[in-house]
Amino acid sequence: SGLILRPARRGDCVDIARLFLASSDGLAEYIWGPHVGGRGSFITVGTARYAREGVAFSFRNCIIAEYDGRVAGMMHSFPMDEPAEGAAPETDPVLRPYAELEDYGSLYVSGVAVYPDFRSLGIGTRLLEAADGRAQSLARPRVSLICFDDTAPRSVSIAGSVREIDRRPIHPHPTLHFEKGDALLLVRDVDVQSALRQSTGAVATAGNWHAGFH
Numbered sequence: 001s002g003l004i005l006r007p008a009r010r011g012d013c014v015d016i017a018r019l020f021l022a023s024s025d026g027l028a029e030y031i032w033g034p035h036v037g038g039r040g041s042f043i044t045v046g047t048a049r050y051a052r053e054g055v056a057f058s059f060r061n062c063i064i065a066e067y068d069g070r071v072a073g074m075m076h077s078f079p080m081d082e083p084a085e086g087a088a089p090e091t092d093p094v095l096r097p098y099a100e101l102e103d104y105g106s107l108y109v110s111g112v113a114v115y116p117d118f119r120s121l122g123i124g125t126r127l128l129e130a131a132d133g134r135a136q137s138l139a140r141p142r143v144s145l146i147c148f149d150d151t152a153p154r155s156v157s158i159a160g161s162v163r164e165i166d167r168r169p170i171h172p173h174p175t176l177h178f179e180k181g182d183a184l185l186l187v188r189d190v191d192v193q194s195a196l197r198q199s200t201g202a203v204a205t206a207g208n209w210h211a212g213f214h
Contacts, residue, residue, distance in 0.1 A: 003123060005130055008062035008074065010051055015071045016062055017046025023113035025148060026176040030094055033175065057110070063130050065114070065123045073114035075127035079138055080108035094176070097168035098146060101185040106144035107135035135190045144187045148178055162188045 008016065021028050021042055032045045050059045056078040065073040082104045090099035102108070109131050114123045128143075135143050148170070166185040170178060 002068065003072070003121070003126065004066050005126060006064055006066065008059040008064045010059055012062070012064050012071065012074070013047045013050045013059050014043065015064070016050045016059060016074055016076070017043050019074050019113035019115070020046060020050075020076075020111050023111060025178060026173075027098075029175040030173055063127060063134075065118075065127055067118050067121065067123065070118075071115075072118035072121075073123050073127060074111070075109065075130055076111045077107050077109045077131050077134060077143075079140060080104055080106050080144060093171045094173050097170055097183050100168055101146050101166055101183060103142060103144040103165065103185060103187055105140065106142040106187060107131060107138060107140040107190075109143055109145040112145075132188075132190050136192050139192050140190065141192055142187045142189055144185060146183050146185055149182045149184050162186050 028046065029042060032042050032049070035045045036042060049057055050062070052058050053060055057076075061076055061078045063075045064071055065075075080102055090096045109128075112124060112127050112131075114127075131143050135141075149167070163186065164184050165187055167182040169182050170176065170180070172179045
């Protein structure tokens with residue numbers, strides 16, 4: 001009973017899709033929308049997307065929070081490396097701001113989400129602690145993430161040395177929940193050496209943080 005964190009399994013992909021869909025402020029709908037077609041729904045597309053292996057957006061890069069045996073939330077992250085030489089720049093005006101907000105060398109937290117029934121239990125904090133731990137295990141000196149400036153004050157209670165290093169104005173679109181404002185790139189330094197000693201403290205408490213390309 002109580003809270004446990006564990007690596008995601010393929011059977012968790014429906015929950016991963018639901019949590020991303022609920023927490024992305026419309027960005028997941030924008031990205032997944034062209035693939036819905038006859039496949040049924042955003043959840044169907046998202047489930048298939050995260051059931052893949054060998055790609056960044058995979059259940060393999062997710063940590064699941066279970067509370068009393070039920071899926072309560074998830075954290076998705078992957079190492080952010082420079083694109084391959086000659087890679088084409090992002091040309092989609094909606095996605096370009098997020099493509100420009102990349103902290104190479106960091107562990108990029110693409111999403112942290114907790115189901116409403118399980119909020120105010122410290123689960124977001126534990127998931128973000130897990131991001132610190134994963135960054136340490138991968139020898140990544142920073143954790144990075146993106147949030148909208150309108151949501152950061154509500155969804156994030158800063159408890160550590162999180163700092164903004166860049167921002168871009170968002171490009172409005174009917175699927176997005178915000179018509180104006182900026183996307184913020186936030187980072188937190190991680191003591192890689194302490195991985196041999198103990199886990200670092202929480203970066204923040206959160207109901208939903210979201211970022212990047214879902």
